[in-house]
Amino acid sequence: MSSAEDRWLDQDAGPVVRPYTVTGGRTRPRGDALDLIAVLEATNAPVHQRLRLGPEHRRLLTLCRRPIAFADLASEVDLPVGVVRVLVADLRDENLVRVLKATPTGNVPNDLVLRKLLHGLRAL
Numbered sequence: 001m002s003s004a005e006d007r008w009l010d011q012d013a014g015p016v017v018r019p020y021t022v023t024g025g026r027t028r029p030r031g032d033a034l035d036l037i038a039v040l041e042a043t044n045a046p047v048h049q050r051l052r053l054g055p056e057h058r059r060l061l062t063l064c065r066r067p068i069a070f071a072d073l074a075s076e077v078d079l080p081v082g083v084v085r086v087l088v089a090d091l092r093d094e095n096l097v098r099v100l101k102a103t104p105t106g107n108v109p110n111d112l113v114l115r116k117l118l119h120g121l122r123a124l
Helices: 055-063 068-077 081-093 111-123
Strands: 041-043 098-100
Touching: 041 068, 041 111, 055 068, 055 081, 081 098
Parallel strands: none
Antiparallel strands: 041 098
């Protein structure tokens, strides 16, 4: 006789639960899109009692305890990138995860410099 946990796991296919059930049928995150190179970090804010985080949310939150790139985060869990995007956006909306903004380390060239460079390259 198989246990209750065995019926949710197929030996060849893996988990039987489909990705859209993990996201509640949502295919796109609310708010700003998350780039693959975005760096995420847990805010360490307390999780409200009313908020019911699924096991996938909890796993992502645990992985975000230290700053981690979205692409690295997605590779750590066994879910499609689109599903991870929706779940991370849920955590961001609840202020449990923040997206760290990249700061330029040097001078950023202005439009005039870029246009001159482009013109020079076309002249070659």
